[in-house]
Amino acid sequence: MSVSGIPVEAYATQGFGYGKDTTGRMPDKDVNYIIRGLSPGIYEVSIDPPSKYMSEVKTIEITDQDVNLDFELQNPSRMIKGTIYNMEAGKPVWISAWSPSVDGKVVTVTGTGNVEYSLTGLKPASNYRVKFMSPAYPDQYYNQQTQWMDADKVDIAAYDAFDIDFTIEVNPTISGTVSFNNAQAGDSAWIVAFSLSKGTEMVEVTTTAPAYEMQVMKADDYVVSVWSNKYTATPEKKFVDTTTGNVENIDFSLNSGNSISGTISDQDGQPVSGITVEASSMSTGSKFATTNASGVYQINGLESVDDYILSVFITESAPPFFYSTDGSVRDQSWATEISTESGSVQNIDISIITGERICGMVINDQFKNIANVLIRLESESLKVRHSVRTDSDGKFVFTGLPSGNDYKVFAKPTPTSPYQSQSKEQISSNVCNLYFILTQAYTLSGVITDTNGDLCSKIEVELIHDDDDFYGYYRTDSSGFFEIKGIPQNSGYALIVTAAGDTAYLPFKENKISITQSLEKILPLHLHWKYGDICGIPMVIL
Known part of the structure; x- marks a missing residue:
């Protein structure tokens, strides 16, 4: 059976031949793709279908006649399998595996006790990140990590992966009640608990269910706040320490606050509907509204501050317009700040151009x-x-x-x-x-170890060249591996290695690095003098 919507590419292994088409119905023809205008030569022809089918590459030679090349779509066969420990009845979880090169899949898991799961039909890749998600528990990443950047990568490029396990711990909770003042039925808001070390948890509250309870990790740096596009919150945020157990009575009160309103029109003075208008403040964040059929917008739930900047977004491909008393401008530094300290503000009108x-x-x-x-x-x-x-x-x-x-x-x-x-x-x-x-450039790669040779995770590696406007970044997982790609040939690079959130290791910097080829480095980090320990000087081994 013919399948539509599959990209097909052909590019010459030598020279500059290239062509592309997407499969689709072709009346009066027994093919569903045609790539035209290819010069004679050796070509690699590839298909990159959706995740339910395998990618494939075939090599052909074009001489002095057309070539017929068929592909039979194959189902991917790689698998990631593991166990979720300590599951509770009525609390489903989702396990996702995602790779930036081949996308991924999600599976729902239910049951009690220790429950096995499997993600089947995955495309081969070496960089899957596996995530545990549930409204009842904090998110996790394999292997025992709380943030995406720290997740250990799962390699199924050549073989299936097993024992990719998750354990549901008895975690502390943050709970409280949100009071909706002068609200309309069905209004809602989100409670956000953010920890720099443990990540973010969110839970929705509504006018009919204003009480909340969320499981979080043990951490002393949670900041709990309320996000609403319609209301202001009192207090603005609360600092919470969950290292000793559950924390209760983290309550908030929501009020309508102030508003900014006006009309968006085009260069002919006609109203423009469906346009996003955003009011942002350095001290309170941003809120937005969408213009109606008359071009009118009203942004609610604004705090009493004097530095709101109003921006208008036409499409993702167009730079925004900013409000100014001298007319709309394209540079935020030229925008006029709007004050709501005396209450709501009206008639903030902006004219936009097609451009x-x-x-x-x-x-x-x-x-x-x-x-x-x-x-x-x-x-x-x-x-x-x-x-x-x-x-x-x-x-x-x-x-x-x-x-x-x-x-x-x-x-x-x-x-x-x-x-x-x-x-x-x-x-x-x-x-x-x-x-x-x-064009392809050079790669700097290697591993980070301590002085005992043990691999180091959560190490941030930066490569900087100010004159060439180059910045490369990588954060290691438990393998200690780092890799920075796309480095132009140049001298004067600075390499900076920092242990993120861990002051036990000395930061390391090496200047005047010349990149004339791809390099591999082993970087041993040394410990600080701390509580009587001795710190050393980091060394670089090329």
């Missing part, structure tokens, strides 16, 4: 599209800055731009990408043939 566009594509030196590249645009004279990402076809677009000819556009791949950044200057608006051809 012009800049668009293009990011490819590699084999003419293969590169997805998820951060594209940053800025103009010093027009005071415009904005960022988008390339889509699955490597394409990007900026809209709503003021007319100009001094735009700078930067293409910055993800930290796990092997490609180096690139920039283009003096770009005019309404240009839609802007191409970035990214």
Whole structure:
């Protein structure tokens, strides 16, 4: 049976041949994809279907005639399996496995006691992160971690993974009641408990169920607050220590607060509906509203402060407009601050323009599209800055731009990408043939150990070059491994190694590093002099 919507790419192993198509129904033809315009040569033809099918690559040679190449979709067969210990009746949990290279899956687990789970039909990959989720318990990541960045990666590139276990502990709780004042039926808010060391837990409260209780980890740095797009909270936040057990009576009162309202219109004075308007304050955060059919918005639940900045977002591809008494502006530093210290503010009207566009594509030196590249645009004279990402076809677009000819556009791949950044200057608006051809760069990798040779986790590794505007970052898991990719050839790099949240290790810095090839390093961290211990000087072994 023919399957539609499958991307098919062909790129030459030597030279610059490249083509792409997506499978679909073709009347009067017995094929469902055609890649045209390929010159003779050796090609790798790949399919990258959704997660329920395997990716596949085939090699063909094109000479002086067309080639028919069929693919039969295969189901992935890799598996992650483990046990959840201490499950309780009526409290389901979800186990997810996700890889940035192949996506992932989620499975629901119910039962009591020690319950096995399995995630089947996974694509092979070496960098899965497995997460335990439940409204009844704090989130966990494998292996006994509370934050995504610290999760041990599960490798099923060649074999299935077993014993990926989670244990439900008897954790402390934070509880209280939220009072809704002058509320409408069905109104809700979220209680947020944030710990720098343990992560974030959230629970919803409503006018009909204002009491809450959430399980959290043992930590002395929880900050509990209420998030609502309609109300202000009193008090604004509370500091909570759960290291000694449950904490009760963390109560809040919600009030309607102040509001900012007005109308959004286009350059012809016509109202614009469905536009997001945001009021942000350095001291109280941000809240938003959406314009109605008459272009009218009203942002509620605002605190009494004097520094609200009002911004208007047309689409994700367009830089925002900011309110100013001199007219709408594109640079936040030119915006007029709005005060609600005397109460609600009305008639804050903003006019927006359709503007012009800049668009293009990011490819590699084999003419293969590169997805998820951060594209940053800025103009010093027009005071415009904005960022988008390339889509699955490597394409990007900026809209709503003021007319100009001094735009700078930067293409910055993800930290796990092997490609180096690139920039283009003096770009005019309404240009839609802007191409970035990214080349692979160098990699710095290695392991972090202590002086006994034991592997170190939660170590932050940074590589910086100020003149080249390069910044690379990696945080180790229990394997101690780090890897920074996409490093341009240059001298004068600074390598900084810091033990995140652990002052037992001395920070380490090495300057004037030259990168002329990919490097591997072993970095042994030394302990501080502490409670009579002796600290040493970190060494680097190349």
